[in-house]
Amino acid sequence: xxxxxxxxxxxxxxxxxxxxxxxxxxxxxxxxxxxxxxxxxxxxxxxxxxxxxxxxxxxxxxxxxxxxxxxxxxxxxxxxxxxxxxxxxxxxxxxxxxxxxxxxxxxxxxxxxxxxxxxxxxxxxxxxxxxxxxxxxxxxxxxxxxxxxxxxxxxxxxxxxxxxxxxx
Amino acid sequence: xxxxxxxxxxxxxxxxxxxxxxxxxxxxxxxxxxxxxxxxxxxxxxxxxxxxxxxxxxxxxxxxxxxxxxxxxxxxxxxxxxxxxxxxxxxxxxxxxxxxxxxxxxxxxxxxxxxxxxxxxxxxxxxxxxxxxxxxxxxxxxxxxxxxxxxxxxxxxxxxxxxxxxxxxxxxxxxxxxxxxxxxxxxxxxxxxxxxxxxxxxxxxxxxxxxxxxxxxxxxxxxxxxxxxxxxxxxxxxxxxxxxxxxxxxxxxxxxxxxxxxxxxxxxxxxxxxx
Numbered sequence: 001x002x003x004x005x006x007x008x009x010x011x012x013x014x015x016x017x018x019x020x021x022x023x024x025x026x027x028x029x030x031x032x033x034x035x036x037x038x039x040x041x042x043x044x045x046x047x048x049x050x051x052x053x054x055x056x057x058x059x060x061x062x063x064x065x066x067x068x069x070x071x072x073x074x075x076x077x078x079x080x081x082x083x084x085x086x087x088x089x090x091x092x093x094x095x096x097x098x099x100x101x102x103x104x105x106x107x108x109x110x111x112x113x114x115x116x117x118x119x120x121x122x123x124x125x126x127x128x129x130x131x132x133x134x135x136x137x138x139x140x141x142x143x144x145x146x147x148x149x150x151x152x153x154x155x156x157x158x159x160x161x162x163x164x165x166x167x168x
Numbered sequence: 169x170x171x172x173x174x175x176x177x178x179x180x181x182x183x184x185x186x187x188x189x190x191x192x193x194x195x196x197x198x199x200x201x202x203x204x205x206x207x208x209x210x211x212x213x214x215x216x217x218x219x220x221x222x223x224x225x226x227x228x229x230x231x232x233x234x235x236x237x238x239x240x241x242x243x244x245x246x247x248x249x250x251x252x253x254x255x256x257x258x259x260x261x262x263x264x265x266x267x268x269x270x271x272x273x274x275x276x277x278x279x280x281x282x283x284x285x286x287x288x289x290x291x292x293x294x295x296x297x298x299x300x301x302x303x304x305x306x307x308x309x310x311x312x313x314x315x316x317x318x319x320x321x322x323x324x325x326x327x328x329x330x331x332x333x334x335x336x337x338x339x340x341x342x343x344x345x346x347x348x349x350x351x352x353x354x355x356x357x358x359x360x361x362x363x364x365x366x367x368x369x370x371x372x373x374x375x376x377x378x379x380x381x382x383x384x385x386x387x388x389x390x391x392x393x394x395x396x397x398x399x400x401x402x403x404x405x406x407x408x409x410x411x412x413x414x415x416x417x418x419x420x421x422x423x424x425x426x427x428x429x430x431x432x433x434x435x436x437x438x439x440x441x442x443x
Contacts, residue, residue: 027283051180066215070284071208131285
Protein backbone atom coordinates (compact mmCIF):
# COMPACT_ATOMS: atom_id res chain seq x y z
CA UNK A 1 0.00 0.00 0.00
CA UNK A 2 2.80 2.35 0.91
CA UNK A 3 4.63 1.73 -2.32
CA UNK A 4 1.48 2.74 -4.24
CA UNK A 5 1.38 6.04 -2.37
CA UNK A 6 5.04 6.70 -3.10
CA UNK A 7 4.64 5.78 -6.77
CA UNK A 8 1.74 8.19 -7.04
CA UNK A 9 3.62 11.02 -5.35
CA UNK A 10 6.60 10.48 -7.65
CA UNK A 11 4.27 10.35 -10.66
CA UNK A 12 2.60 13.58 -9.53
CA UNK A 13 5.91 15.43 -9.35
CA UNK A 14 7.40 13.94 -12.52
CA UNK A 15 4.35 14.62 -14.67
CA UNK A 16 4.09 18.16 -13.33
CA UNK A 17 7.76 18.79 -14.11
CA UNK A 18 7.39 17.27 -17.58
CA UNK A 19 4.40 19.49 -18.26
CA UNK A 20 6.00 22.73 -17.07
CA UNK A 21 9.51 22.24 -18.39
CA UNK A 22 8.93 20.46 -21.70
CA UNK A 23 5.34 20.26 -22.89
CA UNK A 24 4.46 23.89 -22.20
CA UNK A 25 7.10 25.00 -24.69
CA UNK A 26 6.29 22.75 -27.63
CA UNK A 27 3.79 25.09 -29.33
CA UNK A 28 3.17 22.89 -32.35
CA UNK A 29 1.77 24.98 -35.24
CA UNK A 30 2.01 27.98 -32.95
CA UNK A 31 -0.61 27.05 -30.38
CA UNK A 32 -0.93 23.30 -29.69
CA UNK A 33 0.56 22.06 -26.41
CA UNK A 34 -0.04 18.51 -25.20
CA UNK A 35 -1.24 18.02 -21.63
CA UNK A 36 0.09 14.59 -20.62
CA UNK A 37 -0.07 15.50 -16.91
CA UNK A 38 -3.64 14.15 -16.77
CA UNK A 39 -2.05 10.68 -16.90
CA UNK A 40 -1.76 11.10 -13.12
CA UNK A 41 -5.55 11.00 -12.85
CA UNK A 42 -5.89 8.18 -15.38
CA UNK A 43 -3.20 5.97 -13.83
CA UNK A 44 -4.39 6.45 -10.23
CA UNK A 45 -5.27 2.99 -8.79
CA UNK A 46 -8.80 1.91 -9.72
CA UNK A 47 -9.77 0.97 -6.19
CA UNK A 48 -7.74 3.71 -4.56
CA UNK A 49 -9.07 6.35 -2.19
CA UNK A 50 -11.49 8.54 -4.15
CA UNK A 51 -11.23 11.50 -1.81
CA UNK A 52 -7.46 11.33 -2.15
CA UNK A 53 -7.78 11.36 -5.93
CA UNK A 54 -10.12 14.38 -5.87
CA UNK A 55 -7.90 16.41 -3.55
CA UNK A 56 -4.66 15.53 -5.34
CA UNK A 57 -6.18 16.31 -8.76
CA UNK A 58 -7.37 19.64 -7.43
CA UNK A 59 -3.87 20.55 -6.29
CA UNK A 60 -2.36 19.21 -9.52
CA UNK A 61 -4.62 21.54 -11.49
CA UNK A 62 -4.07 24.45 -9.12
CA UNK A 63 -0.27 24.22 -9.32
CA UNK A 64 -0.53 24.07 -13.10
CA UNK A 65 -2.81 27.11 -13.05
CA UNK A 66 -0.10 28.98 -11.19
CA UNK A 67 2.46 28.05 -13.81
CA UNK A 68 0.21 28.77 -16.78
CA UNK A 69 -1.51 31.85 -15.31
CA UNK A 70 -4.85 30.37 -16.31
CA UNK A 71 -6.92 31.32 -13.26
CA UNK A 72 -8.60 28.07 -12.23
CA UNK A 73 -9.34 26.37 -15.55
CA UNK A 74 -6.92 23.46 -15.05
CA UNK A 75 -8.14 22.85 -11.50
CA UNK A 76 -11.79 22.72 -12.62
CA UNK A 77 -11.03 20.37 -15.51
CA UNK A 78 -8.93 18.06 -13.31
CA UNK A 79 -11.46 17.86 -10.47
CA UNK A 80 -14.28 17.11 -12.91
CA UNK A 81 -12.25 14.44 -14.65
CA UNK A 82 -11.31 12.85 -11.31
CA UNK A 83 -14.96 12.79 -10.25
CA UNK A 84 -16.20 11.35 -13.55
CA UNK A 85 -13.45 8.73 -13.79
CA UNK A 86 -15.56 5.81 -12.43
CA UNK A 87 -18.28 6.65 -14.99
CA UNK A 88 -15.74 6.42 -17.79
CA UNK A 89 -14.42 3.16 -16.34
CA UNK A 90 -17.93 1.75 -16.41
CA UNK A 91 -18.44 2.96 -19.96
CA UNK A 92 -15.18 1.50 -21.29
CA UNK A 93 -14.64 -1.68 -19.26
CA UNK A 94 -18.20 -2.72 -18.46
CA UNK A 95 -20.18 -2.54 -15.23
CA UNK A 96 -18.06 -4.93 -13.20
CA UNK A 97 -14.79 -3.09 -13.73
CA UNK A 98 -14.05 -2.96 -10.02
CA UNK A 99 -13.79 -6.73 -9.76
CA UNK A 100 -11.49 -7.09 -12.71
CA UNK A 101 -8.02 -5.81 -12.20
CA UNK A 102 -8.03 -2.99 -14.69
CA UNK A 103 -4.55 -1.80 -15.49
CA UNK A 104 -4.31 1.21 -17.73
CA UNK A 105 -0.60 1.04 -18.28
CA UNK A 106 -0.63 -2.24 -20.13
CA UNK A 107 -1.05 -3.41 -23.71
CA UNK A 108 -3.25 -0.97 -25.62
CA UNK A 109 -6.65 -2.62 -26.03
CA UNK A 110 -9.74 -0.91 -27.50
CA UNK A 111 -11.18 -0.54 -23.99
CA UNK A 112 -8.12 1.24 -22.69
CA UNK A 113 -7.95 3.41 -25.80
CA UNK A 114 -11.59 4.48 -25.46
CA UNK A 115 -11.09 5.24 -21.76
CA UNK A 116 -8.05 7.43 -22.40
CA UNK A 117 -9.73 9.18 -25.34
CA UNK A 118 -12.96 10.00 -23.53
CA UNK A 119 -11.05 11.29 -20.50
CA UNK A 120 -8.84 13.54 -22.61
CA UNK A 121 -11.80 14.94 -24.55
CA UNK A 122 -13.68 15.74 -21.33
CA UNK A 123 -10.68 17.40 -19.74
CA UNK A 124 -9.76 19.50 -22.79
CA UNK A 125 -13.34 20.55 -23.44
CA UNK A 126 -13.73 21.96 -19.93
CA UNK A 127 -10.24 23.44 -19.98
CA UNK A 128 -10.61 25.37 -23.22
CA UNK A 129 -14.19 26.48 -22.65
CA UNK A 130 -13.17 27.97 -19.31
CA UNK A 131 -9.95 29.41 -20.63
CA UNK A 132 -11.51 31.13 -23.63
CA UNK A 133 -14.69 31.92 -21.71
CA UNK A 134 -16.57 33.57 -24.53
CA UNK A 135 -19.37 32.22 -26.69
CA UNK A 136 -18.28 34.23 -29.70
CA UNK A 137 -15.07 32.20 -29.87
CA UNK A 138 -16.65 28.79 -29.29
CA UNK A 139 -15.65 27.49 -32.73
CA UNK A 140 -12.07 28.47 -32.06
CA UNK A 141 -12.23 26.64 -28.72
CA UNK A 142 -13.59 23.47 -30.37
CA UNK A 143 -10.84 23.47 -33.00
CA UNK A 144 -8.27 23.79 -30.24
CA UNK A 145 -9.89 20.95 -28.29
CA UNK A 146 -9.76 18.71 -31.35
CA UNK A 147 -6.15 19.48 -32.25
CA UNK A 148 -4.89 19.25 -28.68
CA UNK A 149 -6.78 16.01 -28.03
CA UNK A 150 -4.97 14.27 -30.89
CA UNK A 151 -1.62 15.54 -29.68
CA UNK A 152 -2.23 14.70 -26.00
CA UNK A 153 -3.48 11.24 -26.93
CA UNK A 154 -0.30 10.51 -28.87
CA UNK A 155 1.89 11.83 -26.04
CA UNK A 156 0.00 9.82 -23.41
CA UNK A 157 0.27 6.57 -25.36
CA UNK A 158 3.98 7.14 -25.95
CA UNK A 159 4.55 7.83 -22.24
CA UNK A 160 2.56 4.72 -21.23
CA UNK A 161 4.69 2.58 -23.53
CA UNK A 162 7.88 4.18 -22.27
CA UNK A 163 7.20 3.62 -18.56
CA UNK A 164 5.80 0.10 -19.00
CA UNK A 165 9.07 -1.87 -18.75
CA UNK A 166 9.98 -0.08 -15.53
CA UNK A 167 6.72 -1.20 -13.96
CA UNK A 168 7.34 -4.90 -14.46
CA UNK B 169 -29.21 14.54 13.46
CA UNK B 170 -28.31 10.95 12.82
CA UNK B 171 -29.81 11.22 9.35
CA UNK B 172 -27.85 14.35 8.54
CA UNK B 173 -24.61 12.66 9.56
CA UNK B 174 -25.57 9.60 7.55
CA UNK B 175 -26.34 11.75 4.56
CA UNK B 176 -23.02 13.59 4.83
CA UNK B 177 -21.19 10.29 5.22
CA UNK B 178 -22.90 8.67 2.27
CA UNK B 179 -22.37 11.60 -0.07
CA UNK B 180 -18.96 12.67 1.18
CA UNK B 181 -17.30 12.18 -2.23
CA UNK B 182 -19.99 14.19 -4.00
CA UNK B 183 -19.78 16.96 -1.40
CA UNK B 184 -15.98 17.05 -1.62
CA UNK B 185 -16.25 17.23 -5.41
CA UNK B 186 -18.76 20.08 -5.25
CA UNK B 187 -16.58 21.96 -2.76
CA UNK B 188 -13.44 21.66 -4.91
CA UNK B 189 -15.41 22.45 -8.08
CA UNK B 190 -16.83 25.52 -6.38
CA UNK B 191 -13.39 26.76 -5.35
CA UNK B 192 -11.87 26.24 -8.78
CA UNK B 193 -14.83 27.76 -10.64
CA UNK B 194 -14.72 30.80 -8.36
CA UNK B 195 -11.03 31.23 -9.14
CA UNK B 196 -11.69 30.88 -12.87
CA UNK B 197 -14.55 33.35 -13.00
CA UNK B 198 -12.70 35.80 -10.80
CA UNK B 199 -9.67 35.65 -13.07
CA UNK B 200 -11.80 36.60 -16.07
CA UNK B 201 -13.28 39.70 -14.48
CA UNK B 202 -11.47 42.81 -15.52
CA UNK B 203 -11.18 44.70 -12.27
CA UNK B 204 -9.92 42.00 -9.96
CA UNK B 205 -6.37 40.79 -10.18
CA UNK B 206 -6.06 37.03 -10.12
CA UNK B 207 -5.56 35.09 -6.89
CA UNK B 208 -3.54 32.30 -8.51
CA UNK B 209 -0.65 33.72 -10.50
CA UNK B 210 2.89 32.82 -11.43
CA UNK B 211 4.34 35.68 -9.37
CA UNK B 212 4.76 33.48 -6.30
CA UNK B 213 8.09 32.19 -5.02
CA UNK B 214 7.72 28.57 -6.20
CA UNK B 215 6.77 29.17 -9.83
CA UNK B 216 9.13 32.13 -10.03
CA UNK B 217 12.03 29.99 -8.87
CA UNK B 218 11.24 27.20 -11.35
CA UNK B 219 10.87 29.61 -14.26
CA UNK B 220 14.09 31.35 -13.31
CA UNK B 221 15.97 28.03 -13.38
CA UNK B 222 14.45 27.13 -16.77
CA UNK B 223 15.31 30.58 -18.07
CA UNK B 224 18.93 30.22 -16.94
CA UNK B 225 19.26 27.29 -19.34
CA UNK B 226 17.25 28.80 -22.17
CA UNK B 227 19.18 32.05 -22.00
CA UNK B 228 22.19 30.48 -23.65
CA UNK B 229 20.16 29.53 -26.69
CA UNK B 230 19.46 33.11 -27.73
CA UNK B 231 22.54 34.95 -26.49
CA UNK B 232 23.40 35.98 -30.03
CA UNK B 233 20.05 37.59 -30.82
CA UNK B 234 19.94 39.28 -27.41
CA UNK B 235 23.39 40.73 -27.99
CA UNK B 236 22.37 42.00 -31.40
CA UNK B 237 19.28 43.63 -29.93
CA UNK B 238 21.33 45.36 -27.23
CA UNK B 239 23.95 46.49 -29.74
CA UNK B 240 21.35 47.97 -32.08
CA UNK B 241 19.71 49.75 -29.15
CA UNK B 242 23.10 51.18 -28.21
CA UNK B 243 23.63 52.33 -31.79
CA UNK B 244 20.24 54.06 -31.75
CA UNK B 245 21.06 55.83 -28.47
CA UNK B 246 24.43 56.92 -29.85
CA UNK B 247 22.71 58.29 -32.95
CA UNK B 248 20.39 60.33 -30.74
CA UNK B 249 23.32 61.55 -28.69
CA UNK B 250 25.45 62.63 -31.64
CA UNK B 251 22.57 64.24 -33.50
CA UNK B 252 21.09 66.32 -30.70
CA UNK B 253 23.31 69.36 -31.02
CA UNK B 254 26.86 70.40 -30.44
CA UNK B 255 27.65 68.55 -27.27
CA UNK B 256 29.95 71.37 -26.12
CA UNK B 257 27.06 73.82 -26.12
CA UNK B 258 24.83 71.91 -23.74
CA UNK B 259 24.71 73.80 -20.45
CA UNK B 260 26.11 71.67 -17.65
CA UNK B 261 22.69 71.04 -16.10
CA UNK B 262 22.28 67.45 -15.19
CA UNK B 263 19.01 65.88 -14.11
CA UNK B 264 19.88 64.52 -10.68
CA UNK B 265 18.79 60.97 -9.95
CA UNK B 266 15.38 60.89 -8.31
CA UNK B 267 14.06 64.02 -10.05
CA UNK B 268 11.73 63.77 -13.03
CA UNK B 269 8.52 61.80 -13.17
CA UNK B 270 9.84 58.55 -14.66
CA UNK B 271 12.00 55.88 -13.09
CA UNK B 272 13.25 52.94 -15.15
CA UNK B 273 13.92 49.51 -13.66
CA UNK B 274 15.81 46.94 -15.68
CA UNK B 275 14.43 43.39 -15.61
CA UNK B 276 14.19 40.17 -17.58
CA UNK B 277 11.32 38.02 -18.86
CA UNK B 278 11.60 34.54 -17.34
CA UNK B 279 8.31 33.17 -18.66
CA UNK B 280 6.75 34.18 -21.94
CA UNK B 281 3.30 33.16 -23.14
CA UNK B 282 1.61 33.93 -26.45
CA UNK B 283 -0.53 30.92 -27.38
CA UNK B 284 -3.48 31.67 -25.07
CA UNK B 285 -6.19 34.27 -25.47
CA UNK B 286 -5.14 35.92 -22.23
CA UNK B 287 -1.38 35.96 -22.03
CA UNK B 288 0.71 36.81 -18.99
CA UNK B 289 4.49 37.12 -18.70
CA UNK B 290 6.59 36.65 -15.58
CA UNK B 291 9.62 38.84 -14.89
CA UNK B 292 12.39 38.38 -12.35
CA UNK B 293 12.03 41.53 -10.29
CA UNK B 294 9.35 42.24 -7.74
CA UNK B 295 8.36 44.49 -4.89
CA UNK B 296 11.88 44.47 -3.48
CA UNK B 297 13.01 46.31 -6.63
CA UNK B 298 10.18 48.80 -6.21
CA UNK B 299 7.78 47.28 -8.71
CA UNK B 300 4.08 47.76 -8.02
CA UNK B 301 0.84 47.13 -9.91
CA UNK B 302 0.10 49.21 -13.04
CA UNK B 303 3.63 50.09 -14.08
CA UNK B 304 4.46 50.01 -17.77
CA UNK B 305 6.72 47.39 -19.32
CA UNK B 306 8.65 48.18 -22.52
CA UNK B 307 11.56 46.77 -24.47
CA UNK B 308 13.95 48.63 -26.73
CA UNK B 309 11.51 48.10 -29.62
CA UNK B 310 8.23 49.13 -28.03
CA UNK B 311 5.61 48.43 -25.41
CA UNK B 312 5.05 44.95 -23.96
CA UNK B 313 2.42 45.26 -21.24
CA UNK B 314 1.46 46.40 -17.75
CA UNK B 315 2.42 44.94 -14.35
CA UNK B 316 -0.46 42.90 -12.90
CA UNK B 317 0.70 41.11 -9.73
CA UNK B 318 3.87 41.36 -7.69
CA UNK B 319 5.51 39.23 -5.05
CA UNK B 320 8.79 39.93 -3.28
CA UNK B 321 11.05 38.67 -6.08
CA UNK B 322 8.81 38.31 -9.13
CA UNK B 323 6.02 40.05 -10.97
CA UNK B 324 3.50 39.05 -13.63
CA UNK B 325 2.85 41.26 -16.63
CA UNK B 326 -0.42 41.42 -18.53
CA UNK B 327 0.81 41.29 -22.12
CA UNK B 328 -0.56 43.43 -24.97
CA UNK B 329 -1.51 40.03 -26.40
CA UNK B 330 -4.34 39.81 -23.86
CA UNK B 331 -7.96 40.60 -24.55
CA UNK B 332 -8.33 42.18 -21.12
CA UNK B 333 -5.76 44.91 -21.74
CA UNK B 334 -6.91 48.19 -23.31
CA UNK B 335 -4.35 50.95 -23.76
CA UNK B 336 -4.79 54.52 -24.96
CA UNK B 337 -2.54 55.07 -27.98
CA UNK B 338 -2.39 57.63 -30.78
CA UNK B 339 -1.31 58.01 -34.38
CA UNK B 340 2.04 59.75 -34.20
CA UNK B 341 1.53 62.04 -37.19
CA UNK B 342 -1.79 63.66 -36.32
CA UNK B 343 -2.33 62.86 -32.61
CA UNK B 344 -5.66 61.08 -33.10
CA UNK B 345 -6.40 58.83 -30.16
CA UNK B 346 -7.64 55.27 -30.20
CA UNK B 347 -7.71 52.19 -27.98
CA UNK B 348 -5.29 49.32 -28.48
CA UNK B 349 -6.81 45.85 -28.08
CA UNK B 350 -6.07 42.33 -29.24
CA UNK B 351 -8.53 39.97 -30.94
CA UNK B 352 -6.66 36.83 -29.90
CA UNK B 353 -5.74 35.70 -33.39
CA UNK B 354 -2.25 36.64 -34.54
CA UNK B 355 0.68 37.25 -32.20
CA UNK B 356 2.25 39.77 -34.59
CA UNK B 357 -0.76 42.09 -34.82
CA UNK B 358 -2.94 44.11 -32.45
CA UNK B 359 -6.05 46.13 -33.23
CA UNK B 360 -6.62 49.85 -32.79
CA UNK B 361 -10.33 50.65 -32.36
CA UNK B 362 -12.38 53.81 -31.89
CA UNK B 363 -10.33 55.98 -34.21
CA UNK B 364 -12.67 58.78 -35.43
CA UNK B 365 -13.49 58.86 -39.16
CA UNK B 366 -12.18 62.38 -39.59
CA UNK B 367 -8.67 61.19 -38.84
CA UNK B 368 -6.51 60.60 -41.89
CA UNK B 369 -5.02 57.16 -41.55
CA UNK B 370 -2.40 55.96 -44.00
CA UNK B 371 -0.98 52.48 -44.20
CA UNK B 372 2.49 52.52 -42.67
CA UNK B 373 1.86 55.30 -40.15
CA UNK B 374 3.47 54.79 -36.74
CA UNK B 375 1.37 54.24 -33.62
CA UNK B 376 2.79 55.46 -30.29
CA UNK B 377 1.51 55.63 -26.72
CA UNK B 378 -0.73 58.59 -26.00
CA UNK B 379 -0.28 61.43 -23.54
CA UNK B 380 -3.42 60.49 -21.61
CA UNK B 381 -1.84 57.27 -20.39
CA UNK B 382 -0.60 57.53 -16.81
CA UNK B 383 1.25 54.25 -17.17
CA UNK B 384 3.53 54.92 -20.13
CA UNK B 385 5.43 58.06 -21.07
CA UNK B 386 4.24 59.64 -24.31
CA UNK B 387 5.62 58.57 -27.70
CA UNK B 388 6.80 55.05 -26.94
CA UNK B 389 6.53 53.11 -30.20
CA UNK B 390 3.83 50.45 -30.52
CA UNK B 391 3.57 49.44 -34.16
CA UNK B 392 2.73 50.35 -37.73
CA UNK B 393 -0.66 50.50 -39.47
CA UNK B 394 -1.01 47.44 -41.67
CA UNK B 395 -4.68 47.48 -42.71
CA UNK B 396 -7.60 49.88 -42.33
CA UNK B 397 -11.21 48.74 -41.80
CA UNK B 398 -14.33 50.82 -41.28
CA UNK B 399 -16.50 49.54 -38.48
CA UNK B 400 -20.01 49.41 -40.02
CA UNK B 401 -21.84 49.64 -36.69
CA UNK B 402 -20.07 52.61 -35.18
CA UNK B 403 -18.48 54.28 -38.19
CA UNK B 404 -15.14 54.32 -36.48
CA UNK B 405 -11.96 53.01 -37.99
CA UNK B 406 -10.54 49.71 -36.87
CA UNK B 407 -6.86 49.50 -37.68
CA UNK B 408 -4.71 46.39 -37.87
CA UNK B 409 -1.39 47.24 -36.21
CA UNK B 410 1.81 45.35 -36.91
CA UNK B 411 3.66 45.36 -33.58
CA UNK B 412 7.31 46.43 -33.51
CA UNK B 413 8.02 43.88 -30.79
CA UNK B 414 8.24 40.22 -31.63
CA UNK B 415 6.14 39.06 -28.68
CA UNK B 416 7.27 35.46 -29.13
CA UNK B 417 10.88 36.26 -28.25
CA UNK B 418 11.44 38.61 -25.34
CA UNK B 419 14.53 38.98 -23.18
CA UNK B 420 15.70 42.08 -21.33
CA UNK B 421 13.00 44.62 -20.66
CA UNK B 422 12.46 47.86 -18.76
CA UNK B 423 9.77 48.62 -16.20
CA UNK B 424 8.70 52.26 -16.12
CA UNK B 425 7.38 53.88 -12.99
CA UNK B 426 5.45 57.13 -13.29
CA UNK B 427 5.87 58.88 -9.95
CA UNK B 428 3.05 61.31 -10.76
CA UNK B 429 0.53 58.56 -11.42
CA UNK B 430 -0.91 58.49 -7.91
CA UNK B 431 -1.27 62.26 -7.95
CA UNK B 432 -3.01 62.27 -11.36
CA UNK B 433 -5.32 59.42 -10.33
CA UNK B 434 -6.25 61.16 -7.11
CA UNK B 435 -6.96 64.41 -8.95
CA UNK B 436 -9.18 62.60 -11.44
CA UNK B 437 -11.03 60.85 -8.62
CA UNK B 438 -11.76 64.11 -6.78
CA UNK B 439 -12.92 65.73 -10.03
CA UNK B 440 -15.34 62.88 -10.61
CA UNK B 441 -16.66 63.13 -7.03
CA UNK B 442 -17.16 66.88 -7.38
CA UNK B 443 -19.35 66.42 -10.43
